[in-house]
Amino acid sequence: MSIAAKLLITFGVLFYLVVIPVLEWNQSHVFNEQWPPHARFHEVWQLTSNIALGVAVLWLSWFRSQIKIAAMISCCVMGGVIVSYLLSGHSGGSVQSGNISKYILGLDLAVFVAIVVCLTALLAVFVDEKDKSN
Numbered sequence: 001m002s003i004a005a006k007l008l009i010t011f012g013v014l015f016y017l018v019v020i021p022v023l024e025w026n027q028s029h030v031f032n033e034q035w036p037p038h039a040r041f042h043e044v045w046q047l048t049s050n051i052a053l054g055v056a057v058l059w060l061s062w063f064r065s066q067i068k069i070a071a072m073i074s075c076c077v078m079g080g081v082i083v084s085y086l087l088s089g090h091s092g093g094s095v096q097s098g099n100i101s102k103y104i105l106g107l108d109l110a111v112f113v114a115i116v117v118c119l120t121a122l123l124a125v126f127v128d129e130k131d132k133s134n
Helices: 003-024 037-062 067-091 109-133
Strands: none
Touching: 003 037, 003 067, 003 109, 037 067, 067 109
C-alpha cells in the first residue's frame, strides 16, 4: 500500500480530528451561552463523532490499508460541511460563527478546507490505485 496515500488521508483527517475541535471547543461554540442548550448538545455530538471517525479513518489507513473506505468516510464527514453550506439559504444556517471570518478564493475558510479535505481524499484513492497497478 502507498505511504503517499496514507499521508494524504492523514493530512485531511487532522482537520476534523484536531483543528476543528480545537477551534470549536470554546466559548464560540460548545460553551456559547447565546446558543440554545440543544444546539450545544448537537455541537458536542458532531465534534465527538468526527473525532471518533477520524480515529477510525487513521486506523483503516495505517493498519488495514483500506484507503477507499477511509477516503469515503472523510468525504462523508467534510462533505457534510459543503452540503450544509449549499443548503444554508434554505435552512437559515450560516457558516459564519463570529470567531473566524476568513475567505480563500472567495470561499469561506471552513468550506474551502472541506473541499480540500475531500479532494485530498480522492487524490489518495487515485495514488493508491496507481501504486497497486505498478
